[in-house]
Structures are given as C-alpha cells and as structure tokens.
Amino acid sequence: MPRVPRRLVLTLRLGELPDHLPSLREVRREGVAMATRIDGGPIDRLLSHHGGGARALRLHSARVTRLQRPGVPGARRFDDVEQLSGVARVLRVEVAHDEALPSLVKALAQVTQVEHVAPDWVCTTPFDARRAVSSPPLDPAAARRPRALMRLPQALALQRGDPSVVIGLVDTGVAKGHAELARRMRRGFDTVDLDAATLGDLTLVGDNASRDEDPDDEVGHGSACAGILRANGNGMPGGGAGLCGLTPVRVLGAALQGGRRVGVGALANIDAGMKRIIDLGVQVINMSFGTPESSLNADDPRPHTEVVRYAIARGVLLVAASGNSGAVERYYPAAHDDVIAVGAVDDTLRPCSFSTRGEHVDLCAPGLDIWTCGLQGYTCVSGTSFAAPFVAAACALLVAHAESRAWPLDPHTAREILVDSARPFDSTRDTEGCGAGVLDVHAALTLLDRRIDAALDS
Template identity: 30%
Template sequence: MASRRRTRLRSGLAAVLLATLAPLGVVATATPASAAECEIGKTQYFPGASPVLQRLGIGQAWTLARGRGVKVAVVDSGVNDDNAHFPDGVVLPGVSFVAGDPDPTGRTDVLGHGTAVAGIIAARALPEKRSGLIGAAPEVQILPVRVFTRDTDLQPGDTGLTGSNIARGIRWAVENGADVVNVSLSAPSTNISLGEIKSALALAERRNVVVVASSGDSDGTSRTEQRFPAAGRGVIGVAATNVQGVVDDYSVHGEHVDVAAPGSNILVAFHANGDCQTGEVALTSWAAPFVSALAAQLKQRFPEESAAQIGYRIASTAQRPVAGQRDDRQGWGAIRPYEALTATLDTRRPGPAAPGQEQVEAVASEPTGARAMEVSTDPLDPARREVLWWLIGGGGLAALALVLRPLVARARRD
C-alpha cells in the first residue's frame, strides 16, 4: 500500500525535524532515520538484539506478560500493514478520518510515523530475516486510527494534523474496543480544539481506557509549555531519554510529564520495508509507545485493575534519584517494566498519589533520601530459600529435642 516514491531520510536532518502547522500548533515528530539511509521501496533489516529493550529488561518482563488479548489503538498517520513485522491479524481494521482516503480502515501510512510507533509496540519477530526488531509487547493487536496524512509540505488532497482530528481519533478508539490508546502527537493549551480533546479524554476515563501521550518535542523556544493530550486528566505523559538515559531539552518539560522512556536509536518498522533505526536525537514520539506497550502488558496481567491503577503502577515504580520527588523533565522517572509488573499497590510507597489517596501525595512531596530500587533477579534464590527453610526446620527440631530430652529421661525413671 505504501507509495513507491523513493524518499531518502538522512540522519541529522529527519531526526531533528519538528513539523508545526502554524495556525493550529499541532506537532508530530520526525520520520525515522538512521546512519544508514532508509529508503521507501528498499527493504532492509537491522540485525542484533535491541540494546534499548535490553536496558529496559523487556525479556524479564515477557516472562510475566506479552500483551496477549490487548488492543492498542495508534492515533496517528495510519499503520502500513504490508510491513512483514505485521502478519495477518496483528493490525486490525481501524478507521481513517482523512477525507477521501481510499482505505477507510487506517491501514495506509504515507508519512511512516504511525507505522514506526506501532512497530515499537507490537512488531513480531522475524528471525528468518535476521532482524533485531521486536515490539515491547509482541502479542498485542494494533487498532489503527488515521487522523492525518502529512504534517509538512501539504499537497492538494493531503490532510494536515489538527486537534479536532486527534480528539475524534481518541473518541473512536475508546468506542471501538481499545484497551490502550497511544497518541504520539501533541497540541498546546491554546489549540482551538482543546475542548474536544478534553471531552474525548473524559470518555476514555469513564470507559477505563489507558491513554498514553508524548509530552511534545521542543522547537528550541518552547520547552516548558503544557501539551495535550499529555496534560489531560488521567493521561500518562511521556518524555524521552537520550542515549545517556537522560531527558534533555528536546523534550518539552512541564507538569504534564509523568514518566520517561527511551527516545533515541530506536529500531522501528519502516513503511512496508522492514526496519529502520531512528537517530540519536531523543524524540517523544518514540518514547510514548514503550509506555503504551507496558500498559498493555499490565492490562493482560491485571485485567481487573482500573486505568488509574495501571498508571499508578507505571509511575510509582519508575526509577528516580529520590523516591518521593518528581520533576518537570522526567516526571516520576524512567519506566521499569518488570518492577511495574511485580509491584504491589502499596499506598504508602513514596511517590505519586495512589488512586483515591491524597495523603500519599503530601508525603511524597517531602524529600525522603530513598534511592530507587534496581531490578534484579537472583537465579539461585529458589535454592537459597529451600536451604533456609531446611535450616529453620532443623533448628526447630533441635530446639524441640532439647526441651523434650529431660522429660523423656524423667518418664523413664518413673
């Protein structure tokens, strides 16, 4: 379905592209780019396991959940289901809000942005192609919601990105079975359609649907403004960490940032042509889908939990220097999938307020000095536990013998 037009995406140019539609101020981040040129019509695969997934401990998280049975809506530029990482049944029939779209199911993508986002979430492994790309939740299904065709250099017939279409996309996803909605798009608080976006988010909250949104990418001048949907009620706003694991000034900072996730050097699905790797600039469009994938894993593992509880798990277990403090760059810190999947809903944990708990938020505002726990698994732990129980049991028997010995001796004398 993708256009055969040969388009070269060079590292350093596409990676820093931020397209803003001037009267609307709605932003999508760059199309994928890598040190090696990625070209529409030229299929290539990047070998080797993803270092980003390794740093996140995704392999460990997969032992608990891979997103089976969960639907993630991608409100974006569409999803190209001709990519080999999306075999039949992965990309469901969705919808297109692009006027005159010949494919009303959302499964075309001229820009490639939505396809890249979907790949981060749900790409299936292709070991026969020696591809290192696999989604962070590789058993979810993708519900494509196409809300624009291009974000720059509009041609006759193209549809630009608007706040109204973002709102329509979120609402449609919620009403059509999405468990999680990913929005790697952002609009300022001055957007003329802000009321529509908030109304769609209120519907998601009532229907218990998790909404994840990028915090926005800075154009070099606006680094602290609130961006929507990330700033909306109940939404998980995501900033991007760079190769050093730090949120830099490419991410918009503010109260709407809840957590951070990797945003640079990401393997993504590229149009209908295999893989591509994004550049070193950390972009929030690529960070948000890692959080959506984690939300999908949590939905599988804890199907009875509310969207608010899912969000609390993600934020409260994130890694940060001081357990009880957040900041406007990284929110509550960098996500830790395995920790989120194994943590208890402890309302006393220093950090964000648990759903319905205000006192914890007040406690969390005071510096605790606590360091975030590192996720680790001891392979000898079961054996050590067994030995410990034998020692406890043996010690108990020895103590019992000492107590009974004089009684038995007395009984014999009698």
C-alpha cells in the same frame, strides 16, 4: 497553527443537543445531508450573519447502535457517560465564508447554549526530534539496547500479553504490507477528512479526503510506533506489547512541509477516531501527537477535552508523547490530568535535550535512536513520539497481567504503578520536569503483583 478553512468545532451545554442533527458517520457513509440549522435561534443567526450560512453535524456517533435501539434518533441513543463527558454534544460546523470565522467564534462563545467553541485547528506530526534514517542496515545490538534498559525482555518472560487486550494506535496509519506488521494488525479505519489543497505552509498529498476505511500509512510515523508496539520480531526485536492486539486508526493524513513529508489532521478528525476506537473496546490508546498550548488562542478550549474525559470514564489507559520542544510547556493531549505523559531519555538514562518538560510529565522512556519499522524496511528514529509506545506497551502488559489474576486495573492505578516503579535517572542534573524516572516494565509488573497480593490479603 493552521486551521481547516470554514470549519469550527462547537460543544453545546448539557441538554441542548437537538435531535435532528446527523452524525459524521451518517453523512460520510450513508449520504445523509448535513443540517442547515442548529437551534433555530441565536446560534443560527450568528452563523448566518458572520458565516453566510452554515451546515452542521454531530462529530460522534452513539455507542449504542441503530440496530440495538431501532427507531430511536442518534442524538437520543447517547448514554450518560457520553453526555456527561461531552462527546455527545460536539458539533462540526462548516460556514459559507471563512473571512469572518474568528469574529464568529468570539460571538458564539457568548451564547448561553454554547459550552465552548474554537476553529478546527490542524495538528501536525511526525513528532520527531530528528529526520529519520530510512531503510539503513539495522544494528541488532543498538535495537536491543533500549529494550534492555526498560527490562522489557524480563517483563515479557513474566507476561507474554493477551490478544484480547487491545491497544489503539491513533496516528498516520500503518504499512500493512510490512513484513514486521503483517498479520499483526486488527482491522482499523480512517477518519482523515481534509479537502483544502493547502493548510498554511502545508501542501496536502495522497489520500486526505476519500471516504474509506483503509488506515494505510503514507508518512511512516504510525508504522514506526506500530513496530515498537507489535513487530513480529523477524529482523528487529519483537513488539513490546507481546501478544496483545493492536488496532490502527488513521487520523493524520500526509502533507509536505519544507520538502519533508509530515502527518497532518484536524483536531475533529483525531477526536472522531478516538471516540470510535474507544467504543470498539480498546483498553490502551497511544497518542504520539500534540498541540502546544502556546499556539492556541487564549479563549480556546484545550484540545481533546471531551474525548479524554470519555476515555477515562470508560476505563481506557491513555498514553501521550510530551513533545519535542525541549522547553517547559504543555502539549495536548499529554497535558490533560488523566493522560500518562511520556518524555524521552537516551541510552545513558539521561533526559534527551529535545524532550518537552513540565509538572504534568509522568515518566520517560527511551526515545533516542530507536530502531523500528519504516514504510519499507527499518528506520532509526528519535523523539517522544517513539518513547510513548514503549509506555503504551507496558500498559497493555499491565492490563493483561491484571486480567490473568482476575483483577480490575483502572487508569489511575496503572499510572501510579508506572510512576512508583520507575528507575532513577542516571544523573540528577537537568531532570526537573521529566517525571519520576525511566520506565521499568518488569518492575511495574512485579509491583502490580504485590498490590494485588496485598489487596487479597487484607
């Protein structure tokens, strides 16, 4: 797996964060200089010895802003949830020389103040199983079929969604001018920060380093997910989340790989976008990307650990694609315990051959030949990337329905309802590691009603 040259991500232990380190937002938006020292002790000495010197910043900003607590340094504005989850203590470090970075990571891992450290690995997407078909004539019957399998029309008749319930789409951005997405998106932002012209066999193209707030899609992957979630319904079925809101975050830029355009983003870019959108108050996050455990070093921390802990502590429902390897293996973030991991089935309710399996997979949703938005027009896509948004849409409807009854819905309960209400696979053959069954949105809403009724009667 490629990594960002000269860059590593380091998490300090609780109580070890210095006050003087600026945040990434301060550096990018306010021109504050990165710190040239961290602890004045063993960490700095190792950075100098192995890396020829270094610059560092805090990856995340505090939830409490400077205006809310004027005169208080950013490192002191983090609350207990940010500190205990670890997001307050994550540093992005850039060294002068790249050659010794592997040995530097090993050395830093031995320092008492360091909780864990790893290179800033690069995640690539689209997480799709087959090349998408761009701008073909849309097949209305085929477009409606997967929605019908999940009883999505019946669910939307029961719960139309609520604009105050917002889904965060952490992906390659969205094609904001698309007729199906126009006026459907909330203001998003862009955290992509990649300067190297090449990353392994990837050649960066388009906007990958400019400091802007524009989540414009240059790949098409995020737009495809957005169409499943929130399309207007002009030429394709409307989005599964109904009237719920959608905020796009561009955490993956564009690159060429074997002549094909794919999404690419450093893990730190992704986590920075995740933390910020959580602080904006989204209730659901769709994550159609992943890093296979097999591509990590044995001592590397599992990707996105701190930000997943932070999201769950804030009550955010996390949905992730399980992967498209067709093997039994763990991709992150889907493999984290508190994330709803989604595999893919075809129109016959049988698991797709490409769907990654494992004990951590919770359920499946349609993921083969899904009609949705392309960068222009419509596209037919396949992969667990496009099964996950159906489950994220169901989560948003569950949150909206619970709020309509003045009932709190936590991530654990939402996951339990989706699993318990799933319809069986069409075949008992080859379903091991694919979860409890297939998403049934209407059954999930009715089960939520029964759970609330039972609680009120007890």
